[in-house]
Amino acid sequence: MGLRTAKGKARLIKAEEAAGFVTSGMWLDFGTSLCQPDVFDKALAARAPELSNVKIRSCLSMRPRAVLEQDPDGHHFYWFSHHFSGYDRRQHDKGRTSYQPVNLGEIPDYYRRFYAPMDIVIFKCLPMDKDGWFNFSASNLWHRAALERARLVIIEVAEGNPYCCGMENGVHISEVDYIIQGENQPAPELPNPPPTENDVAVAKLIASEIGDNSCLQIGIGGMPNAVCAQLLHAAPKGLGIQSEMLTDGIMTLYEKGLVKGDHKQVDPGKVAYSFALGSKAMYDGLHNNEDFNCCAVDFTNLPQNVMKNDRVVSINNTTQVDLQGQCASESDGHRHISGTGGQLQFVRGAYASSGGKSFICLSSTYTKRGEPKSRIVLNLTPGNIVTTPRSDVMYVVTEYGMVNLKGKTVPERALALISIAHPDFREELERQAYEHRLIPRGVTF
Structure with a gap:
């Protein structure tokens, strides 16, 4: 791709510059639930007229996605999900997303054995700690496997999600190419209706x-x-x-x-x-x-x-x-x-x-x-x-x-x-x- 930084030399850039790395036909990975990026999403959506056939892998979207909202006919972006949220389901009803059949526990192996390398992986994480780690918050899943198979790694840094202890629950600065500043906002909540x-x-x-x-x-x-x-x-x-x-x-x-x-x-x-x-x-x-x-x-x-x-x-x-x-x-x-x-x-x-x-x-x-x-x-x-x-x-x-x-x-x-x-x-x-x-x-x- 020619855009990778020297190892351990992650550079802070603006979201618009990060979105500029995307070209038509690429596969992107937005991660799952609390890890899905927001400012990168908006910056990429603004480039819709310049792009086509950009495929985005995701799971359990908890907020509206700009790339879908600003491209209602699907001429530029298409969404693939490992598991639907209510929002993903509504987008499926509009013909804007497709399901990827999986046993969820096998997905790390899919990334390592069956998925082609992701052109760009973009995850939202907490600010870097003293040891150089960006915490995934409450969303570990297969994110480490996705990073292993990424040609380019971009981390959107924001506060608002909980810091969650866990095994390899984050990405180290040495694995990151670019960092963008996100919007600090509370973690999206999932309502719990009273039992019937x-x-x-x-x-x-x-x-x-x-x-x-x-x-x-x-x-x-x-x-x-x-x-x-x-x-x-x-x-x-x-x-x-x-x-x-x-x-x-x-x-x-x-x-x-x-x-x-x-x-x-x-x-x-x-x-x-x-x-x-x-x-x-x-x-x-x-x-x-x-x-x-x-x-x-x-x-x-x-x-x-x-x-x-x-x-x-x-x-x-x-x-x-x-x-x-x-x-x-x-x-x-x-x-x-x-x-x-x-x-x-x-x-x-x-x-x-x-x-x-x-x-x-x-x-x-x-x-x-x-x-x-x-x-x-x-x-x-x-x-x-x-x-x-x-x-x-x-x-x-x-x-x-x-x-x-x-x-x-x-x-x-x-x-x-x-x-x-x-x-x-x-x-x-x-x-x-x-x-x-x-x-x-x-x-x-």
């Missing part, structure tokens, strides 16, 4: 299965967070955390003294996570807190690492389950809404753990155009992506009960899932199951 009655009902069922010294993985969403609230009442002792995402619910458990992690086999005594999204109170709790370890996502998510802990409990949402147990958790037909994330990896890691359990939770119904629909169905919606295969699913939980599918035949699975469907849909589901020979006539269980 169904959330609470599901959470009570799951919380009753979590014993002392369990090691938890909590997914994103109302139901998993509601489980944390129920654990405050059940008060199991000595909980450990090894989770892809850190949530407000986990922070509350820690602050109430329920999280110790002394019995973890991996990273004992530490709350291990790869990124955090939530409230200001959660970010304040993370800031300079050495009890929390922000790690690369292959450390937290790979099943072979998860299973090393005993009594792992994984708790994740889904949106639809068919009568054989396939879970579709990331799309609505061909409309992509989130991503595979770490669900499948934690389901497998928890099952392989000594005494481990995995829970997939969902409300039994949803409303579409004013009409209630069952989330437990004979067939998945056409186009729906299977996130967790039937052979991997353990517990499925709705507000009507909990069933374990491990070791069950297809007929037993269908009957079990019908038993936790909404009562209004059970008769029709049973009729469909018999009609399509999922349940043979004349056999009882």
Whole structure:
């Protein structure tokens, strides 16, 4: 590229100059959530008329992106995401972004083995510390792997994000080509809506299965967070955390003294996570807190690492389950809404753990155009992506009960899932199951 500085000679430049390094056809990497750049984004968007076919890799965008807002027809920039936020989903609906299918814990390996080198990597980090490190804040994930494969590294420096302790949770000045000054602003927050009655009902069922010294993985969403609230009442002792995402619910458990992690086999005594999204109170709790370890996502998510802990409990949402147990958790037909994330990896890691359990939770119904629909169905919606295969699913939980599918035949699975469907849909589901020979006539269980 001819733009690299001499090793260890990073130079401070203006955002406009940094954006000037971009040429048509390049691949850029904006990183994930709290690490996504802001002033570089605006400077690059201002150059839109001069550029075409600039491809940007990203994940979980927490603020509007200028390159998308100022290029609504996608003539100049295109966005690729490892996992959708609400903003990314809206851009997908406009045809402005695409999903990249991944198991989140494998992404560092994708950068090192399968992705072509990034032309430019631009991450927002905290100001350099006395040892020459720019902290990633609460967003480690695969950023180190991306830096290894970058032709040019630009760091946007800004205050406002929490300083997060962790393993290699930052980039050293010796690895940086250019530094630009960002805008100091508070970390973007992820709202936590109050739990619904169904959330609470599901959470009570799951919380009753979590014993002392369990090691938890909590997914994103109302139901998993509601489980944390129920654990405050059940008060199991000595909980450990090894989770892809850190949530407000986990922070509350820690602050109430329920999280110790002394019995973890991996990273004992530490709350291990790869990124955090939530409230200001959660970010304040993370800031300079050495009890929390922000790690690369292959450390937290790979099943072979998860299973090393005993009594792992994984708790994740889904949106639809068919009568054989396939879970579709990331799309609505061909409309992509989130991503595979770490669900499948934690389901497998928890099952392989000594005494481990995995829970997939969902409300039994949803409303579409004013009409209630069952989330437990004979067939998945056409186009729906299977996130967790039937052979991997353990517990499925709705507000009507909990069933374990491990070791069950297809007929037993269908009957079990019908038993936790909404009562209004059970008769029709049973009729469909018999009609399509999922349940043979004349056999009882």
